[in-house]
Amino acid sequence: MFRQIVDRIKSEFAHIYLDKMGFGSGKEFGRQWIEKAVPGAVVLDAGCGEGNVRELLPAETQYIGVDIFAGDDSTGYEGWKHKPTILADLHEVPISDSSCDVVIFFQVLEHVRYPEKVLRELTRVMKPGAVMAVTSPFIHPIHHAPNDFFRYTKYGFEHLFHSCGLEIVSIKPTGGYFRCLGNVLEYFVRLYKSKQLAIKIILSPLLLWILILKKTIKILEYPLDMLDDRQEFVAGYHCIVKKGV
């Protein structure tokens, strides 16, 4: 009951923040973005993974998912719901020039060795006037090591897009300081559960403090982030860019 109320309040708030402040989770941004895809459009999902985007797309769109892994045991990503349409390295995408209307590039930019080359490749594949949505975390733990290379700041993104000849429509943070803190706290609770009893007892005062913080942040995340006027701690960015006609 309590959880439902919190979720309800947060989803109400999410729209306000996404519209006015730029805050709002990457997921929320992704869903809003994907649902806008025009029927008949060719959608390229670069670094598609399990293909979570595929389920959200309108049925009439033509979906192409590209990933370097296929979700088998050898890569450590077993049991994927959908397999990628094309198995390829994003540095060299086997798709002809100017063939996609929409490019989706969610949470993958930090996992490619040479981001500029990948973005050039995606720009080549886009039709003139086509749009690309990019999301990437900023203050975030190392994940999928050893394939975790860079975290871009706002100016990093601007530099990257300009050097690829893309027009920037918007670059907005996905969350402020309190989301960063909340992300870290999530990890600690998981870490704590995996430890032996003796260590658990010693760590319990710290955990109590962390749990109180975590609950508070979970409920008040968006309003608290609105107070963060400097916006130096950024959980991640979501960007929309356009290829010039």
Add this chain to the structure above:
Amino acid sequence: MKKIETFSRITGKNWINGRYLLPVLKTWGATETGTVLDLGCGESPFRIFFQYAEKYIRMDYQPSDDEVIKADMRQILLDDNSADCVLVFQALSDLPEPEICLNEIRRVLKPGGRLIVYESVCYPEHDMPYDYFRIMPAGLDYLALKVGFERKEVIRLGGGFNRFAMLWNTYLMGKLSMYSILKHLSVIGVIICNIMCYAADCLAPHPNLATDYIARYVKE
């Protein structure tokens, strides 16, 4: 007293980070006896660790005193094969093209010379617009090996709880200390947080959450 001063100058409120960084710098610094080049030196808080160096050259784009040579990191004003060791401390991510800088460093280093890089992976945006990205350990590895360095060591500093300490101390406690009544409360908060998080890091480390890393590469 002087020791405490340098310590707080390097780590700020996050003393816990100093517990990881200083031992590494001490052992690495003691072996450097030749020419040391400090790129993007700022006020050179790390100079004390390189006291056996024969020559300590400082370079920065915005010199803080007269000794510093004004230079761009992409055009180092030194001859080829002239330095034994190059330090790049929290400066590489201030360039849009770190690869050019690494190439220059390779040029000025003697064969067998060392490159020591210290980078933060969890740090708020600062010095805008001269802050382009955070280079993760794997990212630096990729860039350095591409340019022609050989990796010797990469050490992740911290064990997870120092990330929490960093977020807690720099922002929340920093905000608290702006109000005169809550100033003392923030001091207590910083002390408790540092002690508890250090203990927790020793007991239950989580290196994927580390805030910084220090790496040493050798020119082949």
